[in-house]
Amino acid sequence: CSALSIANANTVKIGTEATFAPFEFTNEKSEIIGFDIDIIKAIAAEEGFDVEIVNMPFDALVPSVLTSQLEGAIAGVTITEERAQRVNFSDPYYKSGISAVIRKEDVSKYPSFDSLKSSRLCAQIGTTGANAAQKISGNVGTYNTVPEAIMELKTKGCEAVLNDRPVNLYFLRTKNDDSVVEIKELLNGEDYGIMVSKKNPELLKQINDGLDKIRKNGKFAEIHKKWFNV
Template identity: 30%
Template sequence: MKLKQMLIASLCLLAFAAQGFASDIELAKKSTLNKIMERKELRIGLDPGYQPFEMTNKKGEVVGFDVDIAKELAKSMGVKLTIVNTDYDGIIPALLTDKFDIILSGMTITQSRNLQINFADPYIVVGQAIILNKNLKGKVNSYKDLNDPKYTVASRIGTTGEMATKRMIPKAKYKSFDKEADGAMDVVNGQADAFIYDLPFGVVFMAQHGNGKAILLDKPFTYEPLGMGVRKGDPDFLNYLNNFLRQIKADGRYDRIYDKWIKSTGWFKNM
């Protein structure tokens, strides 16, 4: 009797295992990774207005840190790369409606975004910094000093810069901009006291437009990992992306891209 029960139990376990295996196969078939390989094209969604991650050069080409990462990703798959130019405030809905395969657009991994999409492991960590009106030198030394109704603070709409400003500098008057360069120029032109945005942008903007016209408080006051965003329910694609990131960080490709766009300023002349 016991032997018969054990055989029945074993058969049930095998049936469940087979069912689970079949489900895994079906899930793999539906993976974005499979679709990319079938169409031989990787579609990347980005908004080319975030230096040095994605921007348009004098030739009208979209270039930058994220674009070079995307090129390496497409090369690793042996497929064509297509850049899908998308406004940042609609980039998550565009991913969810299959306008492209991945968001690779300087997107900070946040809990609210993670409720809508999944993220691969961070490929770089940045934080919010302050481009400050030059007349406030010595008066404002951190974001805490800006938390006063007498100051006007700006950032880009729909970004973590805006979130950080509203959360950490709630007493200041707030101005939002569609493009980060416009908000930073508002400080240079004396129409805002500070612009809050990611440190890499602050460094680039100051080198191009801010010398002697504004001050960069370059100690980030937030921790912000950037990641590639993908649709939920796709573990195979996430696995591929995470292994890809480990590989390029280990073999020197990532360092070359980082040095080219983050450490160097040689690309300024082509913008």
């Protein structure tokens, strides 16, 4: 019993939402893989703890960290003031922004975000993409996952999907689906952070220290190259 509790004491529960390639998604064997997963595991290895990855809906992550069902979460989560009132964020680890995916036949109709202001838009629930869509048209359908939102776009349930650009680019590059394209305009200025319970400042420090170490020893760059090929 004591051996078990010592092992458990070293395992940190980290939430994610695994339909957000290349940050977190599942392979053919249903294993959760991706940039974020490698990053948190590399940090944990540096800092001497184990990670248990827990998959759940995106909009359940902040509440789960807040109520200590999770000790933290890594899910391409943008650092926002609103979230930072409820959970702590690590130092920023990835620069992101929002882009819109539209049907290819609509490229000339929707050259910009402004041209979408009277359109129904789609996004993943609880995301900065959903907030941006709310500001642009206020007519927003929200879905549990981005793939579901894209499906809705393709069946003409909405005119654009607002989502994080690196995820849109990865989708367009890997899915061989030429029925959808990205508009040229971008909303930049988002930073991803790892969420940590405010009740666990020691874990926040370990994660920031580990992040700093993997930046300095080249591991971060290696993981970045593996998933983004640059």
